[in-house]
Amino acid sequence: MRVEVGSTLWFLLRDRAAVISAGFLLSVALAAVFAPILTPYAAQGMGDPDLSRKFAAPGIEHPFGADGLGRDQVARLMFGARRSLSMGVLVVVAAIAVGTPLGVVAGYLGGWVDELLMRVTDVFLAFPPLLLAIAIAAALGASYVNAVAAIAATWWPWYARLARAQTLSVRERAYIEAARGIGVRHRVIMRRHILPNILTPIVVQGTLDVGTAILVAAGLSFIGLGTQAPYADWGVMISDGRLYFLSGRWWLSTFPGLAIFLTAMAFNFLGDGVRVAADPRLRRTL
Amino acid sequence: MTPILTIENLQVEFSTPFGAVHAIRGIDFSLARGDILGLVGETGCGKSVTGRSIMRLLDENAKVSAGRILFDGMDLLQLTDTEMRRIRGNRIAMIFQDPATSLNPLFTIGEQIKDVLRAHRGSGRGGAKALAIELLADVGLPDPAQMMSVYPHQLSGGQQQRAMIALSLAAEPDVIIADEPTTALDVTIQAQILDLLRRLQRERSISVIFITHDLGIVAETCQQVVVLYAGRVAEKGAVETILARPQHPYTRGLLAALPRPGSRGNDLRVIRGNVPSGFERIVGCAFAPRCDYVMDICRAQNPAFSVIDSTHHSACHLHEMPANG
Amino acid sequence: MTAITFLLRRLSLSVFVFIGVLILTFFVSRVIPGNPAALYAGARPRPEQVEAIKVKLGLDKPLHEQFLVYVSDLLDGDLGESYHSRRSINTDLSIFLPATLELVIAAVFIALLVGIPIGVLAGAYPKSAFDYATRLVAIAGVSVPSFWLALIAQFIFFSSLGWLPLGGRISRDASLFYPIAAQTGFYLVDAAVSSNWDAFFDALHHLILPALVLSAYPLGVAIRMTQASMIEALAENYITSARAAGLSQRVILFKLALKNAIMPALTVVGLSFAYSITGAFLVETIFSWPGVGKYVTEAVLNVDFPVIIAVTLVVTVVYILVNLAVDLLQALLDPRVRLG
Numbered sequence: 041m042r043v044e045v046g047s048t049l050w051f052l053l054r055d056r057a058a059v060i061s062a063g064f065l066l067s068v069a070l071a072a073v074f075a076p077i078l079t080p081y082a083a084q085g086m087g088d089p090d091l092s093r094k095f096a097a098p099g100i101e102h103p104f105g106a107d108g109l110g111r112d113q114v115a116r117l118m119f120g121a122r123r124s125l126s127m128g129v130l131v132v133v134a135a136i137a138v139g140t141p142l143g144v145v146a147g148y149l150g151g152w153v154d155e156l157l158m159r160v161t162d163v164f165l166a167f168p169p170l171l172l173a174i175a176i177a178a179a180l181g182a183s184y185v186n187a188v189a190a191i192a193a194t195w196w197p198w199y200a201r202l203a204r205a206q207t208l209s210v211r212e213r214a215y216i217e218a219a220r221g222i223g224v225r226h227r228v229i230m231r232r233h234i235l236p237n238i239l240t241p242i243v244v245q246g247t248l249d250v251g252t253a254i255l256v257a258a259g260l261s262f263i264g265l266g267t268q269a270p271y272a273d274w275g276v277m278i279s280d281g282r283l284y285f286l287s288g289r290w291w292l293s294t295f296p297g298l299a300i301f302l303t304a305m306a307f308n309f310l311g312d313g314v315r316v317a318a319d320p321r322l323r324r325t326l
Numbered sequence: 327m328t329p330i331l332t333i334e335n336l337q338v339e340f341s342t343p344f345g346a347v348h349a350i351r352g353i354d355f356s357l358a359r360g361d362i363l364g365l366v367g368e369t370g371c372g373k374s375v376t377g378r379s380i381m382r383l384l385d386e387n388a389k390v391s392a393g394r395i396l397f398d399g400m401d402l403l404q405l406t407d408t409e410m411r412r413i414r415g416n417r418i419a420m421i422f423q424d425p426a427t428s429l430n431p432l433f434t435i436g437e438q439i440k441d442v443l444r445a446h447r448g449s450g451r452g453g454a455k456a457l458a459i460e461l462l463a464d465v466g467l468p469d470p471a472q473m474m475s476v477y478p479h480q481l482s483g484g485q486q487q488r489a490m491i492a493l494s495l496a497a498e499p500d501v502i503i504a505d506e507p508t509t510a511l512d513v514t515i516q517a518q519i520l521d522l523l524r525r526l527q528r529e530r531s532i533s534v535i536f537i538t539h540d541l542g543i544v545a546e547t548c549q550q551v552v553v554l555y556a557g558r559v560a561e562k563g564a565v566e567t568i569l570a571r572p573q574h575p576y577t578r579g580l581l582a583a584l585p586r587p588g589s590r591g592n593d594l595r596v597i598r599g600n601v602p603s604g605f606e607r608i609v610g611c612a613f614a615p616r617c618d619y620v621m622d623i624c625r626a627q628n629p630a631f632s633v634i635d636s637t638h639h640s641a642c643h644l645h646e647m648p649a650n651g
Numbered sequence: 652m653t654a655i656t657f658l659l660r661r662l663s664l665s666v667f668v669f670i671g672v673l674i675l676t677f678f679v680s681r682v683i684p685g686n687p688a689a690l691y692a693g694a695r696p697r698p699e700q701v702e703a704i705k706v707k708l709g710l711d712k713p714l715h716e717q718f719l720v721y722v723s724d725l726l727d728g729d730l731g732e733s734y735h736s737r738r739s740i741n742t743d744l745s746i747f748l749p750a751t752l753e754l755v756i757a758a759v760f761i762a763l764l765v766g767i768p769i770g771v772l773a774g775a776y777p778k779s780a781f782d783y784a785t786r787l788v789a790i791a792g793v794s795v796p797s798f799w800l801a802l803i804a805q806f807i808f809f810s811s812l813g814w815l816p817l818g819g820r821i822s823r824d825a826s827l828f829y830p831i832a833a834q835t836g837f838y839l840v841d842a843a844v845s846s847n848w849d850a851f852f853d854a855l856h857h858l859i860l861p862a863l864v865l866s867a868y869p870l871g872v873a874i875r876m877t878q879a880s881m882i883e884a885l886a887e888n889y890i891t892s893a894r895a896a897g898l899s900q901r902v903i904l905f906k907l908a909l910k911n912a913i914m915p916a917l918t919v920v921g922l923s924f925a926y927s928i929t930g931a932f933l934v935e936t937i938f939s940w941p942g943v944g945k946y947v948t949e950a951v952l953n954v955d956f957p958v959i960i961a962v963t964l965v966v967t968v969v970y971i972l973v974n975l976a977v978d979l980l981q982a983l984l985d986p987r988v989r990l991g
Contacts, residue, residue: 160671163674167672167963168926179956255796259798259932264952294803296799297799297803300799
């Protein structure tokens with residue numbers, strides 16, 4: 041996949057679902073960043089209880105109700121977005137940071153280095169997703185940072201493979217042959233000539249993966265291996281509300297679930313749009 | 327005798343996000359019964375698009391914007407999809423360039439032939455099988471009965487094309503459109519396949535449109551030739567007159583570029599420049615930018631056909647000049 | 652490549668991956684934790700417990716010797732002991748694994764049964780209303796958090812409509828009056844074999860909701876992959892030549908293209924299995940489904956590390972076998988591989 045940024049953008053803007061999704065994601069991100077200014081219940085968003093409002097039903101004061109400690113759910117969602125979104129982004133960034141250099145080295149050097157890396161990625165991808173992350177997170181101990189590390193540790197092979205494939209396709213280009221011919225060192229060739237040329241498709245793929253990473257991170261948090269109290273992400277909020285869900289306090293789990301659902305949908309629609317717009321063969325299906 | 331297939335002012339456009347591409351800008355020719363007509367030109371001149379327009383198998387983003395395709399008294403462009411499906415394979419069949427990808431890898435040769443027979447003949451099982459074996463024998467495949475249960479990947483390229491030809495003959499069509507049927511094959515195999523096509527055409531008195539970029543093949547195989555350039559007909563007529571006395575500068579260029587026995591590589595002349603892209607609006611003669619004999623009028627006005635003799639037409643302003651005549 | 656070399660290559664690859672999985676789980680259980688002995692001894696262990704674990708697992712020895720102990724224990728079929736319940740993990744898994752597999756197989760079945768035909772039609776009629784609706788369903792399927800969908804499903808089908816039970820594998824009445832004679836551990840199979848139809852339908856009734864919830868993600872994946880391979884198959888030259896031969900749309904779609912599309916689409920069987928397993932880990936607790944997912948989530952709460960590692964290993968081995976079976980099936984269906 042070689043991505044032409046200009047024409048890709050042109051086609052992307054014709055995909056209405058992708059444009060709406062991008063707008064939605066932007067507003068979620070803004071709500072997360074400016075949460076302390078946007079909500080009058082910032083302290084509750086960070087975890088402070090207000091027992092006078094315990095289990096307040098949705099209404100004018102609290103559009104999405106309040107939880108068992110009387111915390112405004114809108115504020116909790118906005119502060120939760122900070123954790124859920126950042127987990128998704130950090131997982132992808134960490135996985136790219138680990139996977140890309142390995143993939144470039146394997147693709148550039150070839151031979152046994154390449155073979156070894158591919159077999160190692162085979163092993164990682166042999167685990168059902170989430171399962172290995174659960175084991176690693178449990179080994180590291182339950183926390184926000186460890187959950188990110190655990191998921192990234194299971195995710196990097198995808199980027200290693202992508203970076204390797206991209207490296208193989210640029211390795212034979214004339215300017216790289218030329219650089220090798222005049223004796224430029226391998227390390228310099230990889231960093232200065234190959235890496236910049238393969239970064240676009242990797243960054244595109246990474247952006248699209250954030251939605252899935254958010255889902256997986258929410259899953260870890262849901263079973264207690266992610267964000268820890270008093271903070272909450274969307275997965276934790278669903279987990280907290282679960283016991284009251286069928287006894288009438290439906291709002292506790294419903295809204296954070298919707299938040300994950302819509303955010304992941306938006307990333308997927310955007311991803312579909314970018315995938316089609318970036319691929320000349322698929323553009324006709326627009 | 328009326329021609330079996332007549333194409334009148336055919337125009338085809340492709341819509342792309344960057345605007346319309348004019349693949350065919352108005353062509354006319356007809357195919358006489360029992361003839362082999364060569365459709366020649368460089369890549370992108372509209373040969374294959376013409377073939378696919380006749381079969382109505384153009385891609386979704388292409389549309390015939392004007393013209394008629396008359397076959398046996400019908401305009402193919404006016405038929406419903408169901409009517410057209412009954413024409414395809416049954417009355418007009420097609421042979422493709424790459425037999426390796428044109429045969430379905432997951433079905434046996436026999437099954438693929440029987441599919442065609444079922445679609446058009448509705449033959450009972452036994453009948454279809456006997457007919458299929460007969461066809462495989464006729465196209466010169468060894469051990470035809472055993473060939474029925476063979477998958478395409480087990481055949482050589484030449485054998486695959488023979489199987490493809492058997493497939494196209496299955497429903498006994500009147501016309502076959504052969505789109506570069508030998509281009510993907512080795513030279514020796516090419517000759518065998520051409521022999522086969524000529525023999526079958528004679529025995530079954532089929533009319534053939536032979537699409538190729540190779541004037542050498544045209545000289546060996548065809549009776550009539552239509553030279554296309556940038557979606558227009560440059561010159562058309564009987565093969566022997568056109569090859570002996572080409573009138574259009576483009577045809578002359580193509581012939582000069584043809585390797586001849588005894589000529590060395592550097593004797594070959596290549597036509598300078600490139601075929602205009604389909605995005606361009608062409609004013610005047612499409613070949614003018616590349617023509618050695620270009621005149622002012624060529625850049626202003628599209629030349630009409632000049633009748634060289636009753637079977638030979640050429641679209642060039644040179645023919646209108648008394649001095650040049 | 653002949654069938655034999657394909658088979659050998661594929662088998663050796665599986666063996667290699669299996670060895671890699673052993674090394675990786677060893678690494679996760681003995682190297683990543685700061686103090687593995689403390690982790691194995693559970694929450695708030697006494698020093699002498701930690702010491703005993705250290706000796707039992709050979710944690711005082713160098714790493715390569717520890718690995719040998721780890722592998723030889725596994726080769727003996729000994730997965731260790733749960734810190735929390737003090738029960739053998741082998742015994743626990745022999746009960747929980749069939750329960751999860753029954754659920755996962757049901758989910759994969761639903762996903763393929765619904766997803767493949769939808770994907771075929773959506774691929775055959777691009778840009779139709781059906782195509783757009785399909786895209787929405789597929790994207791929703793891969794975007795919805797399964798544990799949230801489980802709650803919503805309970806709310807609708809149990810609380811509001813009362814059509815389906817809240818959770819569990821079988822109702823108490825059925826287990827009392829029509830006990831299932833355990834053979835395979837798959838309730839539906841065991842009940843059907845012994846013609847215990849009351850228990851069979853009770854178990855089926857309990858299976859529907861969790862299986863539907865688990866099938867959401869693999870359904871989305873199955874639709875998209877089938878659609879993509881259908882579009883690819885329809886763009887092939889042999890489809891054009893089939894059109895040129897005048898074959899009907901029905902034959903082209905459902906005979907020619909489908910057979911070519913189904914091969915890559917078979918990969919979704921393996922993927923569906925993986926995603927259903929993942930879902931099971933998140934939703935079994937919600938449905939009180941006594942499988943490995945619930946086993947692991949409880950182990951997470953109880954810091955029962957041996958259980959987590961053992962389940963990771965066993966489920967991954969099952970997944971490797973599923974993928975192996977899918978690849979061999981694919982090869983068997985393709986004459987280019989089968990006949991060489």
